[in-house]
Amino acid sequence: MENLTNSTKEDPMMKNSSNRILIKNGIVVNADNIMKNDIYIEEGIIKMVGLNLPEPEDTRIIDATSFLVMPGGIDPHTHLELEFMGAVSVDDFYHGTKAAVAGGTTMIMDFALPDKDESLIDVYHKWRARATNKVCCDYALHIGIAKWSAEVKTQMEELCKVYGVNSFKMFMAYKGVYMLNDTDLYNSFEACKNLGAIPMVHAENGDIIFENTKRLLDSGITGANGHALSRPEEVEAEAVNRACVISKQVGSPLYIVHVMSKSAANILAEHRTAQIKEEGRTKIFGETLAAAVGTHWDENKINCWHDAAAHVLSPPLRSDPDTPHFLLNLLANDALQTTGSDNATFNANQKALGENNFSKIPNGVNGVEDRMSVIWEKGVESNMFDPCRFVEITSTNAAKIFNIYPRKGCIGVGSDADIVIWNPNKKRTISAKTHHQAVDYNIFEGMECHGVPEYVLVGGRVCVDNGVLKVFKGQGKYIPTPTNSQFVYNKPNTFC
Ligand SMILES: C[C@@H](CNC(N)=O)C(=O)O
Ligand SMILES: [Zn+2]
Ligand SMILES: [Zn+2]
Numbered sequence: 001m002e003n004l005t006n007s008t009k010e011d012p013m014m015k016n017s018s019n020r021i022l023i024k025n026g027i028v029v030n031a032d033n034i035m036k037n038d039i040y041i042e043e044g045i046i047k048m049v050g051l052n053l054p055e056p057e058d059t060r061i062i063d064a065t066s067f068l069v070m071p072g073g074i075d076p077h078t079h080l081e082l083e084f085m086g087a088v089s090v091d092d093f094y095h096g097t098k099a100a101v102a103g104g105t106t107m108i109m110d111f112a113l114p115d116k117d118e119s120l121i122d123v124y125h126k127w128r129a130r131a132t133n134k135v136c137c138d139y140a141l142h143i144g145i146a147k148w149s150a151e152v153k154t155q156m157e158e159l160c161k162v163y164g165v166n167s168f169k170m171f172m173a174y175k176g177v178y179m180l181n182d183t184d185l186y187n188s189f190e191a192c193k194n195l196g197a198i199p200m201v202h203a204e205n206g207d208i209i210f211e212n213t214k215r216l217l218d219s220g221i222t223g224a225n226g227h228a229l230s231r232p233e234e235v236e237a238e239a240v241n242r243a244c245v246i247s248k249q250v251g252s253p254l255y256i257v258h259v260m261s262k263s264a265a266n267i268l269a270e271h272r273t274a275q276i277k278e279e280g281r282t283k284i285f286g287e288t289l290a291a292a293v294g295t296h297w298d299e300n301k302i303n304c305w306h307d308a309a310a311h312v313l314s315p316p317l318r319s320d321p322d323t324p325h326f327l328l329n330l331l332a333n334d335a336l337q338t339t340g341s342d343n344a345t346f347n348a349n350q351k352a353l354g355e356n357n358f359s360k361i362p363n364g365v366n367g368v369e370d371r372m373s374v375i376w377e378k379g380v381e382s383n384m385f386d387p388c389r390f391v392e393i394t395s396t397n398a399a400k401i402f403n404i405y406p407r408k409g410c411i412g413v414g415s416d417a418d419i420v421i422w423n424p425n426k427k428r429t430i431s432a433k434t435h436h437q438a439v440d441y442n443i444f445e446g447m448e449c450h451g452v453p454e455y456v457l458v459g460g461r462v463c464v465d466n467g468v469l470k471v472f473k474g475q476g477k478y479i480p481t482p483t484n485s486q487f488v489y490n491k492p493n494t495f496c
């Protein structure tokens with residue numbers, strides 16, 4: 001079977017003639033329902049869902065027989081064109097979103113990360129300028145908080161009220177670059193609560209990492225394996241616990257990004273359970289990554305320094321081979337809610353910045369293209385969860401948490417026509433030789449995955465057409481994310 005990545009030819013000039021599309025004979029999968037249904041689309045919006053729908057003239061018919069019709073993936077965690085650790089991530093807003101669409105993701109949420117003294121308003125505009133005219137799909141922005149001050153608090157309010165930002169990422173790691181102390185975390189969480197915004201954390205203890213790194217380097221351990229040695233699971237778990245405690249003391253929600261270990265995931269699950277017991281509901285949410293469920297730190301697969309450096313991200317991939325299965329199980333039982341890619345990609349020459357000192361290796365891996373297939377293969381194909389839960393963790397929950405549901409993350413009347421027509425029986429082999437990302441490495445190299453997009457509609461435009469990629473550079477729009485998500489702030493016990 002020819003796989004999508006081999007048969008995909010970019011065809012940027014192709015224009016879809018019809019703005020009327022009827023998707024017939026498919027099985028429509030939403031987070032809460034799966035049934036045979038047809039979908040009628042006009043002007044980029046889903047107008048009708050049902051059987052025996054009318055077929056106005058000049059309607060393009062897509063036959064989805066034996067395919068699943070799902071909400072396009074929403075990747076809540078990307079870093080396109082990010083300046084970080086002396087390099088700029090090579091997947092820019094064009095290559096990154098082109099690859100996302102090729103893999104069935106129709107919206108990304110990128111992190112605008114400020115330099116220490118940079119205004120949050122300036123960094124917002126900087127990211128908007130980078131993305132506009134390049135993105136092939138819609139996008140939203142989370143804003144990083146690299147320091148705490150009254151001025152930052154004011155800027156957060158302006159971002160929420162004027163610029164459609166409802167989420168802010170605080171770092172407990174990267175000492176001297178992004179790291180905040182507990183007082184700053186407390187105050188930033190409180191500011192988020194007062195704004196109806198969502199505090200997000202990178203949960204690792206940056207002080208321990210800083211001291212461990214010095215000790216490892218002084219002892220002569222400079223290779224890429226030093227990265228994981230400097231930040232073992234308990235250094236992540238400790239920070240997860242601390243962030244959960246602070247959020248519960250403040251009374252704010254909390255979204256923990258890139259949960260990478262069993263220990264951290266367990267602590268998160270315990271806090272969620274305790275909060276449900278005490279308050280009848282929880283406002284703590286956990287995200288894991290395609291990398292964490294698709295692979296682990298496997299010494300057998302690391303044949304050279306570059307292989308190791310290419311797998312360096314923070315928190316690190318864990319050497320415990322049971323980690324992927326464990327995290328998939330937590331995704332299945334809703335101890336974890338979303339899956340991202342954390343796509344921050346650096347080529348071999350950039351990773352080489354750390355060839356004599358692991359703490360200088362630009363942190364980050366790929367995932368924006370392969371997230372959907374990896375999670376389908378490891379989750380649905382492996383019978384860990386069903387297609388409805390796949391939709392929930394790859395699209396719907398992110399839409400609900402960041403308050404753009406049901407415009408996004410749903411196949412329903414009035415929703416944007418961001419749709420992936422998924423062939424569960426088709427297989428593709430992942431490789432840097434054939435992926436659409438700009439990066440020269442793929443941490444899933446050689447992985448054979450069931451689950452390939454046959455068609456991908458972005459705002460009603462067919463951007464993968466019977467396996468052929470036809471992206472439209474600049475087609476994507478910025479999607480404001482309003483504050484006071486009902487799913488986060490007022491979810492009743494039994495969320496409808
Ligand atoms: C800055 C970014 C780098 N990527 C990574 N996780 O190593 C992150 O920490 O999320
Ligand atoms: Zn992070
Ligand atoms: Zn190599």
Ligand SMILES: [Zn+2]
Nearest residue numbers: 077078079342
């Ligand atoms: Zn990240």
